[in-house]
Amino acid sequence: MSDTPVRDTATGGLEAVSVGTDALVGMATLGKTAAALALVLVIIFAASALLKRLQLHRQPAGGRLRVISAAAVGPRERVVIVQVEERWLVLGVGGGQVNKLHELEAPPQEAAASSGAGFEAGDSFATRFAKALRHNAGLKERGKS
Known part of the structure; x- marks a missing residue:
């Protein structure tokens, strides 16, 4: 058992x-x-x-259209400046509509690039940040007199 x-x-x-x-x-x-x-x-x-x-x-396809600036003027309304070739269009965007408000000649590229701290179109954020720091500190850019 x-x-x-x-x-x-x-x-x-x-x-x-x-x-x-x-x-x-x-x-x-x-x-x-x-x-x-x-x-x-x-x-x-x-x-x-x-x-x-x-x-x-x-770069966007074709490179002819570029948003220069945009500002909100309401909850869903914006004023946008768009560059098309050598013209700036001031557009009102909102409510499913786009209205042309004004048309301007685009300023020359040299004047836009030389203003401020010397930003150029192809600069990265790091380059722009370094240039802004040097500009605000009163230092000149390296390699330039």
């Missing part, structure tokens, strides 16, 4: 170990799946950040 309870105990122990092993395998699979999902999300965010950075440095 002593042999029967030992077998039941041994069988019960093996079942407990196999159930625990199944739970560990399930947790390991869940962990691997979560890690793979996290990796895919990191790749998506990195790719979108890279694309945004590359979009900033690209």
Whole structure:
């Protein structure tokens, strides 16, 4: 009679170990799946950040239309100055409409580039920031007299 309870105990122990092993395998699979999902999300965010950075440095198609300035005059209304070739158009935008308010000759590029702290059209933010700091500190630009 002593042999029967030992077998039941041994069988019960093996079942407990196999159930625990199944739970560990399930947790390991869940962990691997979560890690793979996290990796895919990191790749998506990195790719979108890279694309945004590359979009900033690209010129618009054709390069003939450029927004010079915009100002809000109401919750959904704006006045926008747009350069089309050598003309500036002052446009009123709002309520699903665009109205031409005025038309001006575009100022020469040299005058616009030489005003302020000496910003140029192709300058990056870091370059403009450094020029503004030097301008505000009263220092001259390096390499220029």
